[in-house]
Amino acid sequence: MRGQIGKRSSWVILIGSFFFISLVFTDLGLSQKIPKKSPDLLSQGKKIYEKACIFCHGPNGDGKGLLSTNLKTPPADFTKPLSQWKNTKGDPKKVFDTIANGVPDTAMAKFHYSDDERWALAYTVVEFSKGK
Numbered sequence: 001m002r003g004q005i006g007k008r009s010s011w012v013i014l015i016g017s018f019f020f021i022s023l024v025f026t027d028l029g030l031s032q033k034i035p036k037k038s039p040d041l042l043s044q045g046k047k048i049y050e051k052a053c054i055f056c057h058g059p060n061g062d063g064k065g066l067l068s069t070n071l072k073t074p075p076a077d078f079t080k081p082l083s084q085w086k087n088t089k090g091d092p093k094k095v096f097d098t099i100a101n102g103v104p105d106t107a108m109a110k111f112h113y114s115d116d117e118r119w120a121l122a123y124t125v126v127e128f129s130k131g132k
Contacts, residue, residue, distance in 0.1 A: 034093065035116065037123045045124030048117055053125075056107060061128030073106040078128035090129055095122040 035041060049057075058065040061078035068075050082090025087098055099118045102110040113121065 035119050037092075041116075041120045042124055042127065044117065045120035045122070048113065048121045049124050052111065053121070057125075061125065067107075071107045075107070078125050080129065082126070082129050085129075090126055092119070092122045092126055095125055 054065055055067045056065045056071065056075040057063055057078060058068065058075075063075040063077035065075065076085065076087070078085075087103060088094035096118050098108065099111050099113070099121055102108050111118070111121075
């Protein structure tokens with residue numbers, strides 16, 4: 001009897017541990033597969049940008065959208081060289097995270113898009129800086 005209880009406890013602990021670890025990795029984004037940049041993804045990102053980002057960041061990604069002059073903190077200028085991007089340095093993963101989490105003390109809010117939509121938008125935003 002004691003052996004059966006010990007085996008059950010071991011299984012419960014083992015299964016619980018796997019469940020906990022999978023939750024932690026999912027929450028940290030470590031289990032997330034990063035899609036490759038593609039024309040379809042960039043097209044999707046452009047559509048999202050035109051609906052949600054253009055008002056602050058502008059049609060050219062230069063931070064000169066219609067609402068930009070009314071903001072306490074100016075929107076990011078995506079046309080700058082990637083190394084000059086304050087929060088992300090143009091790293092698509094960091095851009096993805098910024099879209100998901102926003103930027104504290106700025107007008108950059110959290111956006112609740114699917115992972116694919118956030119990746120599409122991240123790749124699109126980085127495209128504004130190409131060649132710089």
